[in-house]
Amino acid sequence: MTVLETIAPLANREPSRAWRKLRANKGAVVGLVIILFFAVLAAMAPLLPIADPLATSWTALRKAPSAAHWFGTDDLGRDILSRMIWGAQSSLLAGVVSVVIAVIIGVPFGVISGYFGGWADLVISRVTDALLALPFLITAIALAAFLGPSLMNAMIAIGLSAMPIFVRLTRGQVLAVKTEDYVEGARAVGLGHLDIMWRYILPNVLAPIIVQATLTVATAIIAEASLSFLGLGQQAPAPSWGSMLNVAKNFLTQAPWMAMWPGAAIFLVVMGFNLLGDGLRDALDPREA
């Protein structure tokens, strides 16, 4: 162990303590169980003995929930349960990929801005301020509209819209960390900027980024569902919870079950990520130690 490693803050080198606190938080555990349930369901979709989500049946149009179709059928006679399970894939994928895009672009800019200061900071901060003034959903809709409607473009649009939050958060954390003794020490022993940022700054600003990323997945899932609901995300006939709701709103009186299940699934998954995010915040907050 190097001298620098010995003076790096303990809080970030004790994952077991944070993990213990997370496990003790009932809300976070419930959130994690909900997320895992949907993630396993989505991953296992091709292996499960369920109907083809795209198979239409003219003899089973808008059938109420029954033993044959647990969640009922939609306007084209497709099995809603099957479409829900396959739809989980696009929702979870969109949530995670959008946040990965936001983190991959936002965090490096935040680190550069906070670490170097000066002109780099001025330019990055100004652009971030401007992007933060653009409301999340409006930006995502505009980007998705100009890029063209597809799940991939929706993920890019959501990721780019969420990115400024990570720039600002990371910048603030780096400003606090860069004056710490262990960073000064790293500088004194002659380490380069890249080394310092990668080995000493980034690991020590990760905790709030992880919390924000978890909470942003929840926002991104709602955003993807919103874009798909508007017809700017996943395109028919591929299933997605948002597009299922878009169709369902036209059959509210004849087939209300078409609207119930996809909305309930979005609600549960988003709640799962919110619970986990809140739990992670408590577990990783050094003031709670």
Place this chain on the structure above:
Amino acid sequence: MPVYIAKRLLVAIPTLLIISIFVFSLQKLLPGDPILAMAGEERDPATLAFLREKYRLNDPVIMQYFHWLGGILTGDFGISLRTNQPVLELIGQKLPVTIQLAMMAMFFALAIGIPMGILAAVWKNTAIDYFANFVALCGLSLPNFWLGIMLILLVSVNLGWLPASGYESIFVDPVRSIKTTLMPAFVLGTGLAAQIMRHTRSSMLGVLSADYIRTARAKGLSPWTIVMSHSFRNALLPIVTMSALLFGELLAGAVLTEQIFTIPGFGKLIVDAVFNRDYAVVQGVVLCTAIGFILMNLVADILYVLLNPRLRVNL
């Protein structure tokens, strides 16, 4: 104070310039030739050349930007391809509808969020607190378009209490106007109520543990006086400023709500524009939303200073 406002407005100028670059760049994201998208079925080379000249697409990009920005600064946001109306005029027609909806949503959010936040803080770590936190969590997790659909099913279809869609101006028929906007405003306000509840709770908890509250208790003041006169008034400052910030978000949040309840507002305008490839309208709406958001930020800052006597002295 006027100097403070002028300074804050000056700071907003570079932000607005960067936003204008972003909004202008949006049209450059369009795949293919924008003139072909604009011309639709029309493929006559003379018409295409005329449009290219009219929109200065033969100029360098930087010149195109300055030309576009010049138009924006003089109130020329372009012409809607669908309605042939100036974009600014179109926005001017739709914005009051959304502002009415947003104000009603804010009323719901404050009426639900503040009392819940106070109760949760006063009875911290009791069943009341857990219940309030759970309701707030549900509010944050509920996709508002699903809540809208479910309310239409329950309140309009099954109970027949309120209309499922439509809009009437408050100046034409106030009763029908409130009836048509009540449910959408509630839907729009729920997520906000959850945020305001959480903020009120944490703000109240901070104040309730202050020394002067302990002194007020020691003096034997009634719990009601302590909570409402001594704690809430001081906890109100961040709540008011946050509400001003959230009002800006409401304008954007109205997009889905207006779509579900078929309300002809600002949000529906952008969605219709997207599907009609009416890009000048999309750009105009994005730009106006950003301006609105920056203005609400300014209002929040001014309120913060006005409501905080310690800051007022320093101006």
